[in-house]
Amino acid sequence: MEAHPLAPLDRATWPATLPAVRQVLDEGLDLGPVTVVVGENGAGKSTLIEAIATAFGLNAEGGSTGAQSATRRTESELGEHLQLVRGAGSSRRGFFLRAETMHGFFSYLEDVGFDSGLHRRSHGESFLELVTERSRIQGLWLLDEPESALSLSSCLALLGQLRDLVAGGSQVVLSTHSPVLAAFPGADILEVGDWGLRPSDYDDLDLVRTWRGFLDAPERYPRHLD
Numbered sequence: 001m002e003a004h005p006l007a008p009l010d011r012a013t014w015p016a017t018l019p020a021v022r023q024v025l026d027e028g029l030d031l032g033p034v035t036v037v038v039g040e041n042g043a044g045k046s047t048l049i050e051a052i053a054t055a056f057g058l059n060a061e062g063g064s065t066g067a068q069s070a071t072r073r074t075e076s077e078l079g080e081h082l083q084l085v086r087g088a089g090s091s092r093r094g095f096f097l098r099a100e101t102m103h104g105f106f107s108y109l110e111d112v113g114f115d116s117g118l119h120r121r122s123h124g125e126s127f128l129e130l131v132t133e134r135s136r137i138q139g140l141w142l143l144d145e146p147e148s149a150l151s152l153s154s155c156l157a158l159l160g161q162l163r164d165l166v167a168g169g170s171q172v173v174l175s176t177h178s179p180v181l182a183a184f185p186g187a188d189i190l191e192v193g194d195w196g197l198r199p200s201d202y203d204d205l206d207l208v209r210t211w212r213g214f215l216d217a218p219e220r221y222p223r224h225l226d
Helices: 019-027 045-056 099-111 123-133 152-167 206-216
Strands: 034-039 094-098 140-144 171-175 188-193 196-199
Touching (some): 045 140, 094 123
């Protein structure tokens, strides 16, 4: 993935002011079969995932290339300034699961006559069912913070589904705050922060160290609420 040479983005305007976005615009980004992006809120994880989705031709609010769900535009224009470079024979199909807009996407599916009953399931059940229903799509799978709806056991179930997709030839790019999803076997992990994007081992992630510290001694953390 690289910046589009015909549509440069002013580096003094958001989202190019985010170090991770600026790095992608300046240097590009190679994506392997599985890429997990982690980092604090506001660092640019979702901005990058959304931009990859729109540059690929996926609907910004979730779904496949044919979805037209639209409620309120919140995504940046970054996708218009990126060019995705596919390998020979790569699929042009894909799916974008964007946690914060899934309720609207489910309503869209009902409006176009696809009544899968997703609204009648719990939040977490509907996410897992959606991935199951769309598992026939072999191509690029983008997921933005899907753990917002999932318990630990459901996160593990999602990892199993995604592993099967990758085994079938799909490519997965996932942003997350979950140490469970960040443990995707064989994933390239990118940590986002003031430094931009940097490869990291799982055990070195701030996310993992913080969770381990909390679980080892949860009584120490209430002081941070003051």
